[in-house]
Amino acid sequence: MRVDVVSIFPEYLAPLDLSLIGRARARGMLQLAVHDLRTWTHDVHRTVDDTPYGGGPGMVMRPEPWGEALDALAPAQAPPPRLLVPSPAGARFTQAMAHELAAEEHLLFACGRYEGIDQRVLDHAATRMPVTEVSLGDYVLFGGEVAVLVILESVTRLLPGVLGNAGSLDEESHAHGLLEAPVYTKPPSWRGHDVPEILRSGDHGRIARWRRDEALRRTAERRPDMLAALGDLDRRDRAALE
Numbered sequence: 473m474r475v476d477v478v479s480i481f482p483e484y485l486a487p488l489d490l491s492l493i494g495r496a497r498a499r500g501m502l503q504l505a506v507h508d509l510r511t512w513t514h515d516v517h518r519t520v521d522d523t524p525y526g527g528g529p530g531m532v533m534r535p536e537p538w539g540e541a542l543d544a545l546a547p548a549q550a551p552p553p554r555l556l557v558p559s560p561a562g563a564r565f566t567q568a569m570a571h572e573l574a575a576e577e578h579l580l581f582a583c584g585r586y587e588g589i590d591q592r593v594l595d596h597a598a599t600r601m602p603v604t605e606v607s608l609g610d611y612v613l614f615g616g617e618v619a620v621l622v623i624l625e626s627v628t629r630l631l632p633g634v635l636g637n638a639g640s641l642d643e644e645s646h647a648h649g650l651l652e653a654p655v656y657t658k659p660p661s662w663r664g665h666d667v668p669e670i671l672r673s674g675d676h677g678r679i680a681r682w683r684r685d686e687a688l689r690r691t692a693e694r695r696p697d698m699l700a701a702l703g704d705l706d707r708r709d710r711a712a713l714e
């Protein structure tokens with residue numbers, strides 16, 4: 473997978489050199505490049521913003537630098553990338569979207585700042601590539617860089633070979649529509665708190681049942697919306713919630 477990220481703060485994306493994403497890049501599973509939007513400015517002050525038409529607070533990112541950046545990173549003669557634009561007005565980012573993005577050949581992220589990017593940038597891009605505005609959640613950030621870090625981490629861990637134990641992908645939260653069960657490791661007792669006996673029993677059938685029960689209980693308590701999305705539960709699952 474190829475990923476290009478455009479930002480006026482490229483150093484914000486430095487964590488993409490670390491840990492599993494850094495290893496995926498070193499192993500050639502992910503070709504990632506971060507670009508400074510000011511590369512595509514031509515004035516002495518390298519200006520990327522201007523006042524908003526119609527008035528209002530803050531500044532808006534000018535279309536010209538973005539137009540040239542997208543022309544350079546999504547040339548007409550190559551297969552078009554999928555353009556992702558983090559935005560408070562975007563569609564909520566979900567694990568399902570992470571799976572969708574993990575199947576793409578080329579992702580191009582546009583990190584806005586200020587009050588956002590001139591809408592015409594997205595409208596013009598949409599004439600030649602798929603464009604998705606995406607939001608992490610109902611709160612407001614300073615810009616899109618943090619969202620790119622989150623999105624890229626969730627997508628990269630889905631790429632074949634990146635996670636050593638593929639099994640962990642199958643059992644993780646949101647993979648089955650439930651929150652994860654609690655996890656424990658040694659010692660068996662710590663500051664008066666013991667590991668649930670069932671987890672040390674070696675009875676894998678009962679352990680799997682216990683984990684599902686705990687996942688159901690946690691989901692019912694913390695994310696009733698996720699439980700509702702599961703639809704009708706079978707008798708055994710309903711019993712776990714009684």
Ligand SMILES: N#Cc1c(-c2ccc3ccn(Cc4ccccn4)c3c2)n[nH]c1N
Pocket residue numbers: 558559560562583584585586587588589606607608609610611612613614615616617619
């Ligand atoms: N993803 C995501 C986001 C963002 C986000 C993403 C990109 C930009 C570019 C500028 N701003 C600041 C800003 C403030 C006010 C109105 C518009 N824009 C961003 C915020 N906020 N919250 C999320 N879940």
